[in-house]
Amino acid sequence: MKLQTAKNSALLLVSLLIFCVIGSMLTENAKADEYGWAIVNPNNYVDGVDSVNEIYYTDTIFNYIAMDLNSYYYSNYQYWYSGSEQYPVHPSDYCYLLETLQDYCDKVTFFTKGHCTPWGYNGNHRQLLCTLSSGDPPNDEQAKDSIHIWPHTGYFKNRFSFIWHCGTAEMYPLSPPYQDIDGPIGMPFCFTHNVGMDYYGDSGDYVYLGWIWASPQFDCTIPYQYQQGYYYWFHFAYFFFNWMTYGDSVMSTLQDLSWEIYNTYFENSPLYDYLVVWGNGDMTLGY
Amino acid sequence: MRKKTKVFLTMTALVIVLISLGTASIAKSEVSTAQQKAEAFTENVLPIDKSQYNITLDGYFVSYPPDIKDRELNNYKQEHYRYSLASDESDLSVSYTVENDVLKRCVVTIKRGQVLTDRPYSNLNDAVIGFLERYQTYKAADTSEMKYMAQNTDLLKNQTLIAGDLKLKISNGDYPFSGHKTSLMWYRVINGCEYLELSLSFTDGIFTGFSDISQLYPIGNTSVNISKDQAIEIAMKYIQENYTYEMPGNVWVKGFNVNQSLTTAVLSPTVRDSNEQYPVWSVMFTLDHTYPGSVVGLHVIISADSGEVLLCSNQATGGSIESSDDTTIILPSQSPISSSSTAPDNTVSSDNNMTTTIVAVIAIVVALALIALFVKKRSK
Numbered sequence: 001m002k003l004q005t006a007k008n009s010a011l012l013l014v015s016l017l018i019f020c021v022i023g024s025m026l027t028e029n030a031k032a033d034e035y036g037w038a039i040v041n042p043n044n045y046v047d048g049v050d051s052v053n054e055i056y057y058t059d060t061i062f063n064y065i066a067m068d069l070n071s072y073y074y075s076n077y078q079y080w081y082s083g084s085e086q087y088p089v090h091p092s093d094y095c096y097l098l099e100t101l102q103d104y105c106d107k108v109t110f111f112t113k114g115h116c117t118p119w120g121y122n123g124n125h126r127q128l129l130c131t132l133s134s135g136d137p138p139n140d141e142q143a144k145d146s147i148h149i150w151p152h153t154g155y156f157k158n159r160f161s162f163i164w165h166c167g168t169a170e171m172y173p174l175s176p177p178y179q180d181i182d183g184p185i186g187m188p189f190c191f192t193h194n195v196g197m198d199y200y201g202d203s204g205d206y207v208y209l210g211w212i213w214a215s216p217q218f219d220c221t222i223p224y225q226y227q228q229g230y231y232y233w234f235h236f237a238y239f240f241f242n243w244m245t246y247g248d249s250v251m252s253t254l255q256d257l258s259w260e261i262y263n264t265y266f267e268n269s270p271l272y273d274y275l276v277v278w279g280n281g282d283m284t285l286g287y
Numbered sequence: 288m289r290k291k292t293k294v295f296l297t298m299t300a301l302v303i304v305l306i307s308l309g310t311a312s313i314a315k316s317e318v319s320t321a322q323q324k325a326e327a328f329t330e331n332v333l334p335i336d337k338s339q340y341n342i343t344l345d346g347y348f349v350s351y352p353p354d355i356k357d358r359e360l361n362n363y364k365q366e367h368y369r370y371s372l373a374s375d376e377s378d379l380s381v382s383y384t385v386e387n388d389v390l391k392r393c394v395v396t397i398k399r400g401q402v403l404t405d406r407p408y409s410n411l412n413d414a415v416i417g418f419l420e421r422y423q424t425y426k427a428a429d430t431s432e433m434k435y436m437a438q439n440t441d442l443l444k445n446q447t448l449i450a451g452d453l454k455l456k457i458s459n460g461d462y463p464f465s466g467h468k469t470s471l472m473w474y475r476v477i478n479g480c481e482y483l484e485l486s487l488s489f490t491d492g493i494f495t496g497f498s499d500i501s502q503l504y505p506i507g508n509t510s511v512n513i514s515k516d517q518a519i520e521i522a523m524k525y526i527q528e529n530y531t532y533e534m535p536g537n538v539w540v541k542g543f544n545v546n547q548s549l550t551t552a553v554l555s556p557t558v559r560d561s562n563e564q565y566p567v568w569s570v571m572f573t574l575d576h577t578y579p580g581s582v583v584g585l586h587v588i589i590s591a592d593s594g595e596v597l598l599c600s601n602q603a604t605g606g607s608i609e610s611s612d613d614t615t616i617i618l619p620s621q622s623p624i625s626s627s628s629t630a631p632d633n634t635v636s637s638d639n640n641m642t643t644t645i646v647a648v649i650a651i652v653v654a655l656a657l658i659a660l661f662v663k664k665r666s667k
Contacts, residue, residue: 045535048579052533054603057355064353115581115605166605202464214583214604221586221600226483227504228557228569229588229598230360238353246348246367248382252396255496256367256382259392263486263498267462268470281464 036077036105037069038097040112042089042131043082049115049132053219058113061218061234065111065241072245072285077105088131091143098152107287109160110191113218113237116165119144120182128165128187145190146183153191159287161191162209164237169210169276172197188278197279200251205287207250207279224270225261236261244285251281321366321385322347328390329370329381332421334414334494336403340372340379361560362387376400392498402493411442411469411492418487418494426499433473433485442469452476453484466491478511480554480566480591506556507563510592515552518568521594522552522587526572530599534579543585549573554591559598566591571602581605 041058044050050058059082066080079097083089094112101108115129119142127142143149163169171186173179173195184190188197188208197206216222218234225231236257243253251266254277258266266272318326322344329342346369352360365386372379377400384392408414415437423430436448436455448455458470469489474481488496513521523545531541551571556564568589577583584602589595 048534049581050535051540051580051582051601051603052535054580055535057358060355061353113605164605198464200462200464211605217581217603217605219600220602221588221598223571223586223602226500226556227559227564228555228567229559229586229600230557232358232600234355234358235352235360239350242350243348243367246369247346248369252380252382252394255394255396256384259394259486259496259498260384263483263500264470264472265394265468265488265496267460267465267468268458268488 034106035073035075035109036101036107037073037075037109038079038081038101038111039065039069040079040081040089040094040097040114041083042112042114042129043084044115044129044132045085049129050217051219054217057219057232057234061238062113064238068241068245069109069285073109075105077101083131085131088141090130090141091148093130094128094143094148095152098149098158102153102155102157105157107159108157109285110158111162111164111241113164113215116163116168116187116215117142118167120146121180124171124180124185125182126165126168126171126187128163128168145185145187146179149187149190150184150193153193156193158191158193159206160283160285161188161207162240163187163191164211164215166211166215167213168215169208169212169278172278192279194279200277200281201279202251202282204280207277207281207283207287209250209275209277212274212276222261226263231261247284247286249282249284250277254281319366320388321390322368324385324388324390325368325370325383325393328383328393328425332418332425333381333393333395334405334408334418334421335372335379336405339374339376339403341374342370342372345369345371346382362562374400374403376403386503389503391500391503393496395493395495397490397493397495404493408492411489412437412440414489414492414494415442415471415487418497422485422497426502430485436473437471442471449476454481468495475506477506477509478566478591480509480511480556482506482556482564504558504562504564506565507561508565508592511554511566513568513589513591513594515554515568517594518552518589518591519550519570521589521596522568522570522572522599525587525596525599526585529596530585532580532582532601538579540579540582543572543578544575545572545585546575557588557597559588567597 039062041062043055043058062080062082070078077100081089081093112128116126117129119125119127125145127144130141130143132141168187172188173185178189178195179185187210189195192206192208194206197204197208216233218232218237220233221229222231222233222236239257240253243256248256254266254271258264258269258271262269330337348367350365350367352363365384368383370381372381378398379402380396380398382394383390408417416434419430419434419437432450432453436450436453440448442457443459444457445459446457452475454474454476456472459467461467467490472486473484475484484501486498526543531539533539553569554566555569557567558564568591570587570589572585574583574585580601581603582601583604586600586602587596588598590597
């Protein structure tokens with residue numbers, strides 16, 4: 001009888017242990033699944049858009065960023081698309097990534113780097129250039145804000161977006177109707193579905209980073225830096241994500257980078273009004 | 288049996304105590320020189336009332352540059368410390384960056400409330416001079432010239448002041464979410480080149496940042512033997528005769544023409560390939576049109592001492608947005624032949640699920656084995 005009781009107690013204890021271990025793992029997974037991320041660099045091999053060095057350094061830095069985001073989020077939904085002639089990035093890839101992430105994750109971090117041009121009514125809209133490959137008609141390979149982004153971000157999951165393409169911080173509609181005959185206007189609105197983001201704000205659940213005017217290519221020295229010719233733009237992208245993985249907010253990281261590069265605070269550097277933060281600059285990667 | 292158990296338990300307890308003591312002693316001795324520098328700054332320079340704040344280290348990391356060919360950063364290794372300072376009145380975050388055991392900057396972020404300063408400051412001048420006095424003691428360096436310049440100046444006015452070979456640039460700005468910010472940057476001007484001595488920032492009259500690289504990168508050779516015009520001439524010759532870059536398809540782009548009226552040349556320091564600052568001419572050319580690779584400009588760095596071209600980097604952009612034409616992408620005028628490409632990289636590393644599953648299976652197997660062992664022993 002005593003032996004049987006001891007056995008039962010032991011079995012109960014061990015079962016509890018097993019349930020605890022598995023339970024904690026499942027909880028951990030559920031937590032990890034809250035976040036999903038994707039980084040996309042379409043690259044362009046034809047029509048003289050990207051140099052060989054630009055493609056090489058972009059691929060290399062994206063590798064680092066992918067590793068940082070992987071180790072930070074430990075998510076089951078993580079995607080890194082790097083375009084090439086054989087495997088070009090198409091607008092449908094943007095649609096697929098955004099759709100998948102919003103379907104399976106609660107919070108989405110999205111980073112893309114490449115080119116961008118205006119399109120649509122009065123040039124109000126923006127389109128991200130995908131991988132132009134020699135067999136494709138040159139003008140069918142752009143991810144358009146209202147056509148390829150907007151319909152796949154409707155669950156409001158894109159909380160952290162950094163769109164490193166030309167002019168992607170522009171055309172944020174600040175008053176109704178927020179759209180024209182070509183649909184919802186601009187990348188900030190189409191990625192976030194949020195029209196209440198402040199210019200370098202400090203509240204809310206969304207943060208969106210983009211460039212006013214021309215975004216810099218990675219393999220270029222950063223102009224006006226104190227130590228001439230020392231830092232390249234790929235350093236900026238690398239340190240931005242790397243430092244953020246240690247818990248700094250967007251604005252803290254930009255402040256730190258500004259001090260590092262220009263020896264002054266962000267608002268006094270050439271970056272202010274150029275690299276624009278819409279929304280909550282106090283957000284970290286663990287928003 | 289009981290005696291053996293007692294001895295075993297006693298030994299185990301002793302080992303645990305010893306390990307704990309050992310860990311504590313290691314932890315204590317592991318406060319690095321870098322951290323000591325940061326904490327000494329908090330203690331002796333940061334103009335806040337430390338007695339009112341609960342100060343905790345809540346972040347530390349070492350930053351290394353990416354390992355990337357032909358673009359290495361020499362001797363780069365930075366330690367970053369982030370402290371949170373909490374009080375009933377306000378919360379602050381103070382981050383320090385230490386490079387080669389030299390404190391190079393401190394950035395204060397006011398997260399909430401009014402900062403409790405170490406003493407009342409009558410105005411911005413008072414706050415600046417107070418900081419310089421404490422920093423002088425901390426760094427054991429003379430800041431009297433800087434204090435003199437800041438003493439009787441309207442620091443809320445954008446201006447540049449010169450006293451001997453020291454230059455002070457003052458900038459102010461109002462920002463909706465970060466308040467009124469003031470920047471003070473002191474430069475030592477040698478042979479026309481401005482070497483930063485100290486950079487300070489204040490937000491609504493409160494100290495919020497400093498940068499000092501003069502100890503980390505001391506001023507080295509300051510010779511300037513090349514004039515601005517000579518520098519532009521050398522740079523122009525270089526981009527027209529030597530500089531080239533590769534496009535896909537083994538196409539090399541060369542022979543650049545510039546818009547001369549937009550050319551700029553600035554004498555400025557650098558530490559490229561050196562541990563000391565030295566003067567270079569930074570020549571920026573705007574090209575006459577967009578070249579392949581979306582290149583719109585060229586940046587040439589020339590040694591101000593020897594005239595040697597140290598670097599030429601193209602300045603390229605992520606596409607042109609000048610056109611409002613909805614069907615045309617503005618592409619460079621020269622289109623090299625389309626080419627081969629690199630290996631596909633559409634891979635996604637997502638083995639987290641697998642790892643979790645393996646660990647779970649191992650845990651279950653170990654638990655079942657323990658049950659079996661226990662039951663078997665008891666049955667005997």
